[in-house]
Amino acid sequence: xxxxxxxxxxxxxxxxxxxxxxxxxxxxxxxxxxxxxxxxxxxxxxxxxxxxxxxxxxxxxxxxxxxxxxxxxxxxxxxxxxxxxxxxxxxxxxxxxxxxxxxxxxxxxxxxxxxxxxxxxxxxxxxxxxxxxxxxxxxxxxxxxxxxxxxxxxxxxxxxxxxxxxxxxxxxxxxxxxxxxxxxxxxxxxxxxxxxxxxxxxxxxxxx
Numbered sequence: 001x002x003x004x005x006x007x008x009x010x011x012x013x014x015x016x017x018x019x020x021x022x023x024x025x026x027x028x029x030x031x032x033x034x035x036x037x038x039x040x041x042x043x044x045x046x047x048x049x050x051x052x053x054x055x056x057x058x059x060x061x062x063x064x065x066x067x068x069x070x071x072x073x074x075x076x077x078x079x080x081x082x083x084x085x086x087x088x089x090x091x092x093x094x095x096x097x098x099x100x101x102x103x104x105x106x107x108x109x110x111x112x113x114x115x116x117x118x119x120x121x122x123x124x125x126x127x128x129x130x131x132x133x134x135x136x137x138x139x140x141x142x143x144x145x146x147x148x149x150x151x152x153x154x155x156x157x158x159x160x161x162x163x164x165x166x167x168x169x170x171x172x173x174x175x176x177x178x179x180x181x182x183x184x185x186x187x188x189x190x191x192x193x194x195x196x197x198x199x200x201x202x203x204x205x206x207x208x
């Protein structure tokens with residue numbers, strides 16, 4: 001299984017991205033690959049510092065414009081220091097969220113507009129798009145119920161259901177616009193069913 005590939009995993013809180021990434025890692029390793037697992041915002045020293053700023057509870061919050069620009073600042077560093085070098089070295093890269101998250105969260109959730117945020121992606125990485133994006137989709141109420149059992153909610157997890165409904169609509173719009181790249185996975189079912197769906201998507205895109 002030669003060559004590098006770029007896979008991203010998307011979804012609202014509680015969608016099961018961590019388990020999905022483990023499933024992808026196992027599949028790639030079974031094919032003889034050595035995947036690099038990373039996340040956004042984060043993946044670099046600067047990116048992790050910006051992650052703390054973006055996810056932390058800050059008095060008065062921050063403007064939507066500041067939020068999306070910080071996301072893309074972290075992404076530019078991540079691309080330069082981690083993603084592009086790994087792909088150039090022939091490795092698979094599996095990333096927990098990428099530009100689709102900015103389109104969904106800031107474009108739709110914050111109301112900045114899908115095309116406005118997409119234009120930032122076209123500036124930061126005009127020559128690079130994921131080979132496959134797995135969108136883990138489930139009802140907002142279920143996702144928030146799952147996320148509630150974890151640690152103290154971060155700044156995004158503290159948002160109201162209507163915010164996440166808008167985010168989910170953003171993901172749905174991306175999937176409709178780019179069906180060849182984005183594969184919807186119903187993540188409301190059992191872990192076994194979700195794993196089966198992910199493995200089927202990987203086989204369909206990269207197998208044989």
